[in-house]
Amino acid sequence: MGALNGLRWGAVDDLDDYAYGIKRDHTLNNEFGHVLYLWNQQKAVGRVESPLMVADHTQGFCTLRLYFTYQSKALVMGANTGSQIGTLNVYLKFSEQGALFRYAQVADVRSHTFERLEVPLIDTPATPFYVVVEVVPGKDTYGIWGLDDFSFTSACTPADPKTAVTIPNYTPFPVTTQKPGYCPGNQFNCDTALCIPRDEV
Numbered sequence: 568m569g570a571l572n573g574l575r576w577g578a579v580d581d582l583d584d585y586a587y588g589i590k591r592d593h594t595l596n597n598e599f600g601h602v603l604y605l606w607n608q609q610k611a612v613g614r615v616e617s618p619l620m621v622a623d624h625t626q627g628f629c630t631l632r633l634y635f636t637y638q639s640k641a642l643v644m645g646a647n648t649g650s651q652i653g654t655l656n657v658y659l660k661f662s663e664q665g666a667l668f669r670y671a672q673v674a675d676v677r678s679h680t681f682e683r684l685e686v687p688l689i690d691t692p693a694t695p696f697y698v699v700v701e702v703v704p705g706k707d708t709y710g711i712w713g714l715d716d717f718s719f720t721s722a723c724t725p726a727d728p729k730t731a732v733t734i735p736n737y738t739p740f741p742v743t744t745q746k747p748g749y750c751p752g753n754q755f756n757c758d759t760a761l762c763i764p765r766d767e768v
Contacts, residue, residue: 653705
């Protein structure tokens, strides 16, 4: 992943001083690693964006993989949902300033450990796109989101920035007004609060 906006890259041993904190990263599984993080108390949306990419279906299906965690001393696991913790969203866009199309949302965190998220991306070959991962803070001011170990399957390949962009016939999603766990009619709402295309179910 590339450009950051609001999310911060920090050492785990610097994140254990406030609230519950993050005890260890995912890569090294210790306090010496680093994670992308966003405190809910920042009250600002955080985003990280990929370089321009394109799906190569000769290599399989283009999928984003990442690990996330939500830590807080204020909430009991199982109650970490919706407006309290905020949301983790995955979008596609087809130009640098283009509209965002939501592909997945996490609004429910099941444990204090890192959880794996896999998001199948675009099913249209030869259409360049950017991936945007977004954290929207919730009401729990003791909470902190952590993201680590972003990767793509081999079917996601770098695209030439000079490539002509043809935007698929999708409807963009409002970025800040969607209710946590909401999925549009053409997507399925999983028990984990992820929105995925119905033809992937």
